[in-house]
Amino acid sequence: MYGSASTHDIPAKATTGLENEDPILLAEFEARIARGEKIEPTDWMPQLYRKQLTRMIEQHAHSEIIGSLPEGTWITRAPGFRRKMAQMAKVQDEVGHAQLLYSAAETLGKTREQMLSDLVNGKSKYSNVFNYPTPTWADSNVISWLIDAGAIVNQMANAKGSYGPYCRALDRICAEEAFHLKYGHDAVVHMATGTPIQRKMMQEALNRWWPAIMTFFGPSDKMSTHTEILMRWKVKMATNDACRQQFLDMYVPKIWEIGLTLPDANLRKNEEGVWEFSEPDWEDFKRVINGDGPCNAERIAVRRAAEENGAWVRRAMQQPKAQYVRPLA
Amino acid sequence: MNPTLDLLYRLADDQLILGHRNSEWNGLGPILEEDIAFSSMAQDKLGHSLQLYGLLHELGEAEPDTVAFTRNAPQFHCCQLTELPIGEYDFSLIRHFLFDHAELLRFEALADSSYEPLALVARKVKGELKYHVLHANTWVKRLGTATEEAIERMQAALEFTLPYALSIFETTEAEPEIISSGLFIGEAELQARWEASISKVLAQTALTLPDLRTLTPVAGGRQGQHTEHLQPLLDEMAEVFRLDPTADW
Numbered sequence: 001m002y003g004s005a006s007t008h009d010i011p012a013k014a015t016t017g018l019e020n021e022d023p024i025l026l027a028e029f030e031a032r033i034a035r036g037e038k039i040e041p042t043d044w045m046p047q048l049y050r051k052q053l054t055r056m057i058e059q060h061a062h063s064e065i066i067g068s069l070p071e072g073t074w075i076t077r078a079p080g081f082r083r084k085m086a087q088m089a090k091v092q093d094e095v096g097h098a099q100l101l102y103s104a105a106e107t108l109g110k111t112r113e114q115m116l117s118d119l120v121n122g123k124s125k126y127s128n129v130f131n132y133p134t135p136t137w138a139d140s141n142v143i144s145w146l147i148d149a150g151a152i153v154n155q156m157a158n159a160k161g162s163y164g165p166y167c168r169a170l171d172r173i174c175a176e177e178a179f180h181l182k183y184g185h186d187a188v189v190h191m192a193t194g195t196p197i198q199r200k201m202m203q204e205a206l207n208r209w210w211p212a213i214m215t216f217f218g219p220s221d222k223m224s225t226h227t228e229i230l231m232r233w234k235v236k237m238a239t240n241d242a243c244r245q246q247f248l249d250m251y252v253p254k255i256w257e258i259g260l261t262l263p264d265a266n267l268r269k270n271e272e273g274v275w276e277f278s279e280p281d282w283e284d285f286k287r288v289i290n291g292d293g294p295c296n297a298e299r300i301a302v303r304r305a306a307e308e309n310g311a312w313v314r315r316a317m318q319q320p321k322a323q324y325v326r327p328l329a
Numbered sequence: 330m331n332p333t334l335d336l337l338y339r340l341a342d343d344q345l346i347l348g349h350r351n352s353e354w355n356g357l358g359p360i361l362e363e364d365i366a367f368s369s370m371a372q373d374k375l376g377h378s379l380q381l382y383g384l385l386h387e388l389g390e391a392e393p394d395t396v397a398f399t400r401n402a403p404q405f406h407c408c409q410l411t412e413l414p415i416g417e418y419d420f421s422l423i424r425h426f427l428f429d430h431a432e433l434l435r436f437e438a439l440a441d442s443s444y445e446p447l448a449l450v451a452r453k454v455k456g457e458l459k460y461h462v463l464h465a466n467t468w469v470k471r472l473g474t475a476t477e478e479a480i481e482r483m484q485a486a487l488e489f490t491l492p493y494a495l496s497i498f499e500t501t502e503a504e505p506e507i508i509s510s511g512l513f514i515g516e517a518e519l520q521a522r523w524e525a526s527i528s529k530v531l532a533q534t535a536l537t538l539p540d541l542r543t544l545t546p547v548a549g550g551r552q553g554q555h556t557e558h559l560q561p562l563l564d565e566m567a568e569v570f571r572l573d574p575t576a577d578w
Binding site for chain 2: 065069074075076080081083091092095096099102137194195197198201305312314317
């Protein structure tokens with residue numbers, strides 16, 4: 001899982017601050033990116049680039065640890081040894097991704113402690129889909145397959161971006177996500193072709209998750225501003241709509257193939273090969289992203305409790321002279 | 330109960346229940362690396378229990394999934410140490426330290442068991458348990474020599490946990506035959522080795538090991554008597570499995 005473009009754009013009111021950057025260095029920086037070179041932590045970079053990337057990688061990392069919660073609650077309930085062990089390994093990977101991503105973000109100058117503190121204080125966001133509940137085992141399967149699938153679409157694109165540590169982390173993450181996709185697909189197919197109770201559980205979970213899945217890639221491009229400079233700097237590699245179209249094209253046929261339906265009567269591929277669908281409820285999306293979703297408070301409360309309960313361990317571990325500077329990726 | 334079954338159930342149930350508890354650290358660890366480490370150990374322990382339930386199945390017991398997911402607490406033979414809730418990290422770490430020292434020594438001894446299928450499993454399992462002990466030792470030494478706060482917490486956790494840890498070595502009426510048939514060295518011998526093993530590590534910390542002779546072991550688990558924490562754990566574990574007993578999950 002779990003990065004999504006949904007919260008990565010520059011806020012509409014933000015100034016770019018580019019007028020304060022050295023024009024020669026800036027031109028050189030942009031030329032390097034245009035040539036396909038990677039930017040490394042010790043290289044010169046504009047403040048806006050540093051800020052946006054920090055925000056983006058940090059949000060991605062937060063999405064991994066917060067995202068491990070809704071699936072994590074099903075580890076202790078997973079039915080049978082095979083599912084239990086796979087669910088554990090899968091969720092563990094996600095926490096490992098967070099570790100890689102926090103390390104990548106730290107190369108830009110913000111410590112993991114600061115990032116986690118901003119997360120529990122509500123200053124930084126995570127993928128909005130994890131503010132929705134997972135009331136059944138089938139919901140967890142839907143996340144494993146389709147949310148991870150969405151994340152792969154996004155991450156495969158971003159792995160070709162310009163910041164070296166993030167790209168290397170994403171390469172490793174995508175390799176593991178490919179297994180998650182198989183795991184999730186297997187779990188969904190198993191349920192969708194199982195007993196009537198299992199099929200019903202799966203269909204209901206899919207119905208519950210579809211509206212959130214449709215918002216996973218963020219608002220429609222026509223509502224999203226300021227992405228041009230991020231695209232030029234290869235911070236953002238594909239638009240929200242392009243990712244959404246790619247996802248629909250790859251997965252809707254697979255969902256239909258196993259006999260599941262999707263709760264959108266307008267969902268169809270038109271003659272130009274473009275997917276049409278009912279416009280997601282962006283007002284609801286905004287409301288949830290701003291904190292008023294069904295699980296925002298619970299997710300943050302769990303994370304805060306973990307931070308508070310574990311503070312004594314981190315205090316004991318702290319060696320002020322040994323600041324961690326090398327990324328794992 | 331047949332001594333082989335008796336021994337295997339105790340081994341398998343310990344691994345399953347502690348594995349399950351370790352997995353509850355997902356999302357809650359004091360640092361991400363500990364979420365990951367506890368998950369790795371949980372996966373190993375689940376895997377160990379599956380192999381042991383597999384041996385039981387070969388001896389005519391039900392399928393591993395049935396045995397693990399459908400019994401109730403009185404039918405479990407785990408020691409009470411394994412079933413306690415994860416609590417705070419100090420408790421979970423000390424439990425892991427005390428349990429896995431015993432478990433490594435146990436499986437090292439079982440590698441020479443007269444029951445060859447068990448000896449084969451033990452030879453593989455002991456190699457993994459070595460890393461569990463290494464993990465526990467690293468953290469106990471680190472926190473047990475760190476801040477005053479950490480040392481106090483670790484000492485309190487040690488004192489709270491030890492009576493439960495002694496329950497690891499609770500015997501059943503099959504014990505004499507288990508020893509005489511060469512299945513296993515026996516719990517008393519294991520406990521002696523364990524005391525030496527944990528003492529050596531604790532000596533490198535600011536922690537004090539109380540005189541174990543003065544403690545009363547919390548027994549009962551091996552006979553199916555459990556704390557109030559086991560049944561809710563089992564109910565949770567079987568929640569989905571029981572939704573449709575006819576289904577293949």
